[in-house]
Amino acid sequence: MICNFYFFMDNRKGFAFNNPDLTSNHYYDNWGLIVTPDELRYVILFGTRLVSSDMSQVYTDEMLQYYIDNAIGLVERDLDIHIYPRIIRHQNLIDPNTGQEIERDDIPPNERNRYYEPGYPYRENESQHYFYVRLRHRPLNKILKAFFVSPNHNKIIDLYPWRREFRGLQSEVQFYPRSSISLYSTDFFGVKLLTRYPLNNFPDTILIDYKTGWENAKDVPKDLVEAIRLIAGIALLNDFGDGRTAALANQSTNLNSISESFSTTMSATSAMYGARIIQFQKQLKDWYARNHEKYKRTILGVLG
Numbered sequence: 001m002i003c004n005f006y007f008f009m010d011n012r013k014g015f016a017f018n019n020p021d022l023t024s025n026h027y028y029d030n031w032g033l034i035v036t037p038d039e040l041r042y043v044i045l046f047g048t049r050l051v052s053s054d055m056s057q058v059y060t061d062e063m064l065q066y067y068i069d070n071a072i073g074l075v076e077r078d079l080d081i082h083i084y085p086r087i088i089r090h091q092n093l094i095d096p097n098t099g100q101e102i103e104r105d106d107i108p109p110n111e112r113n114r115y116y117e118p119g120y121p122y123r124e125n126e127s128q129h130y131f132y133v134r135l136r137h138r139p140l141n142k143i144l145k146a147f148f149v150s151p152n153h154n155k156i157i158d159l160y161p162w163r164r165e166f167r168g169l170q171s172e173v174q175f176y177p178r179s180s181i182s183l184y185s186t187d188f189f190g191v192k193l194l195t196r197y198p199l200n201n202f203p204d205t206i207l208i209d210y211k212t213g214w215e216n217a218k219d220v221p222k223d224l225v226e227a228i229r230l231i232a233g234i235a236l237l238n239d240f241g242d243g244r245t246a247a248l249a250n251q252s253t254n255l256n257s258i259s260e261s262f263s264t265t266m267s268a269t270s271a272m273y274g275a276r277i278i279q280f281q282k283q284l285k286d287w288y289a290r291n292h293e294k295y296k297r298t299i300l301g302v303l304g
Helices: 003-011 037-044 061-079 180-194 222-244 274-295
Strands: 086-090 114-117 120-122 133-134 140-149 155-158 163-165 172-175 202-212 248-254 259-264
Touching: 003 140, 003 259, 037 061, 061 222, 140 163, 140 172, 222 274
Parallel strands: 086 114
Antiparallel strands: 086 202, 120 202, 133 172, 140 155, 140 202, 163 172, 248 259
């Protein structure tokens, strides 16, 4: 019996058990899991059986994964980041003759986690300094394609060989020619071809495809993983505790008359697992105080 118990425990998945799942396809192909159902069950709810009071219902791995997915979504939206990979593609070009979208034929038809966004504007003053493009999504994993197009969406320059990537949370890219020959022969950014158009801020001119998110679950920063685990744990404890014994305040037993009494309350602090929830909330609040600015992109304004 003891041998069977340890065999079962050794098969638990997760970084907490030194047995991470790094090949799961749940979020992206062979990306893995940053928090597993086993970690919620045996770490966050240590000592608690996820079974209803009448033993008729139990939390499955799929149910626990729901809490993890929600926690990841909350962290991504709050910090404006992508944790698992997304493929960002520029929107379809417009045919200048018909005004119809030109469907792209250069991307896989069944590509996972694909999103579209508009192109980036051309700004003449920035081009004089081999300008940076601040990408809309973070962290940058890698640039996939980059083109400079004319106002009628004819491709002028393949910018991909000119790229200089600033990966990670900075998520920027800079384009500059690799030699004086390319600078001379292409007339940098096709300025002469665009002289009849206003150049100060021409939209949808720099088209970039890129990949965001960390390369694998093992690459996600540990402090970020801890925040996700805490958020998932708080939501799970709140639902499970309230469902198993709703708002239990205190319990008393009289052995002489063999009777038992309960009193309930609507106070969250007196609900089942309330103390653990409050402790996790304090840890999460402390995490945000220490790490929020590290992950949140700072937007600088100019006064005057």
